[in-house]
Amino acid sequence: MTSHVAPPGSAAAPVPARASSTAPGDAERAALLAFLADDESEAAVQAGLADMMAGAQIRRGNVRTATRSLVSEPTPRILLVDISGIDDPIHALNELAAVCTPDVRVLVVGERSEVSFYRELTRELGVAEYIFKPLTRGNVASLFGPLVIPSGAKPVQRGGQVIAVCGARGGVGATTIAVNLALQLEATKGHIALLDLHLRGGTAAMMLGARVSNGLRVALEEPDRADALFLDRMAVTIQGRLRLIAAEEPFEAQIDPSPEAVSQLLELLRQRFSQIVVDLPMPPSSWERQVLAEARHSIVVFGPDLAGIRDAEATRRMMTSMSSSSQPILVLNRASMPGGLKLPLIIEGLGRRPDVVIPDLPRHLPRAANLGQSAGAGSAPLRKALAPITQEIFGVRAEAGGRSSLLRWLLAR
Template sequence: MPDDARINALPEDGTAGRGDRAPLLAFIADGASEAILREVLGESALPGVTIRRGNVRAAIAALTKTPTPQALIVDVSGEDRPLTALGDLSEVVEPDVRVLVIGEEEGVNFYRLVTRHLGALEYLYKPLTRDMVARHFLPLLTGAELPADNFQGGRMVTLTGVRGGAGASTIAAHLAWHFGVAAGRHTVLLDADLHFGTGALLLDGKASAGLRTALEAPQRIDELFVERAAQPVSERLFVLAGEEAPDKPLIYTEGAGERLIEALRRRYNLIIADVPPAPLAFNQDLLGLGHHRVLVLPPTLAGVRDTLRLLALPHGRLQPRRPILLLNRLGAPGSLTRTQIESALKLKIDVVIPDMPRQMARATALGAPTSGLRGGFRAGILALAKEVAFVKVPDESPALSNRRRWFGWRR
């Protein structure tokens, strides 16, 4: 068995023993998965990445005639007997190759057989998301340290409008509604703007003094405090928001944000945080504590400029890739096109929501997310939910969310 250094990372010079071994070879059966792999691996600047169209049988046929790469990604989709196919693959590859598997089977038993019995490093089921690939494949290919998250609890997503009027608060409220009401997951919407936030209004909920108390006196935060401070919207959806007087500045105690999020993660599956871009200590702490950052940008030149500035901020310790880019109000009169925006950013937009002024004005005025969750806006919220929740919503397999890593391709 190879030593840990060879297992955990591709060599920096792109070689491993023989010079004829490619650093990374992937066989992917569908275009959507291929596009996601190309994007994530391209962002990581991995050297020598080759992606071919085909499944595990194509990989077996190719590797019987060519040298085994240092790392191999194979797709077992469409195979009637995928475990048998992986067994056949083990007969044509060298023992030290690092194998990562993609497929359609969601069962935890299949995952265990692939990783424990056959010895693949990791298995991901379709449809892939960028976060899945970045969080579970990249560290095994680059040798980067896995995102450290010693506390087992809910996931936190921050949404930030790159400038005022981008629509981040509306999207955050609808995303929280989707998770808490439509998907039935214990969810809290955290509005970080204690003076002028609209989270409670958008969900037809109530603001309270609890959030200000938590930030000024974090020693009071415990499970009972969280239960009382977060106001119910439905059985599994809550909102934690303030409505402080404009002339009362917030006195923020260092470390209060981290303690609050730790308490919320014990109580909720998902924390959706609406975080303004203002450089306040509480906002910066939230951006660093989240599992995902979502930047909401309007299709304007100023929106592109401010997006580039926010992309330059360092990642949080739990964030394996760049922020998710959500383009809101695409097609608004006089706005930029998606192609123009992607060209200026030199990045692909992850989620798009079309311009729907009448529908969104009604949802905002009535405080009723159900009236906004339809058409192109609903499709955008569902796409965003898929990106940030890691597993499919609401049909998820909880056992797969606590996967372990196993090293070594064993026959």
């Protein structure tokens, strides 16, 4: 009879291979020990659990590596193992169970996506959670995060997900990124909203050649008037299923919405749209901070200069402190522009590589903005550069062979 990876305290839990008299004390146990088979998964786990990684260890390997290691090491409180490429993952997990103490909480990542396989792992073997690859910081944070620190888990939001895009400083191209990201997301045939919260001097509508009303200001200042019908009237159709919600208020206008009004607007949008891309001013006001608090993904755009590096790190810290979601995605825009810092110096200044690098496109982007056209539609380099963000949001990757996929479309010339 094979043993099972049973839930903590279950009668079906296997007897550990080590005698209980030699079991380690709690002080010797790692809070989290992970065995991951590839760089991409390791990066996603580090980013998704960044605020929960104190006392954690990540090693290269898989479930069999974990079994060999834990024969002679203390069992961690939480064990994350990779079953990718394992011919008989169920047997491998049972072997792992035999060398662990019964109170360990096991998290698993792998390549199989069948619902039946997920149920077998979580219901029959007692695995706490399973995620199939490719991992993203978002699904790691939302699915593994509450299991790593259950008491600090944030209730799961229903409906669409909010994606906050902001520039570390003015003029770095955050609105360009937000606009073209929304257009790429629309290509997935989802219902997409682009919300421009630059109420005075915003340029999203101008970039898209759209005319907007004062509906956004009304929704923020008089939330009692905002309902699904009002939202339909103020949202401007751009193309397909992409809608723009924006304002063009005069510079002298005094606008002071409440965080509750912003939260209500986001809730309306989540009920109608699958993704809501928010072009957010930086630094945010008290009511704009509500967007960061509710964002599933946050994106920081910065330029290739010293001020950009400094402000990108400051913005990243601020956004991390406001949100319990995954770590912000750092986007270097206009890489290799004349006079800008080279990538090695930027990496040295940040202490890490930017998550996304967008090349300098000095002729194409301004021309598209002036004509009210999509820059990405005619620029394969921009689509290719934005593809990792889309992959992070959807958790998809290019398919092998001739099958079509989202990323194959994004990278097509």
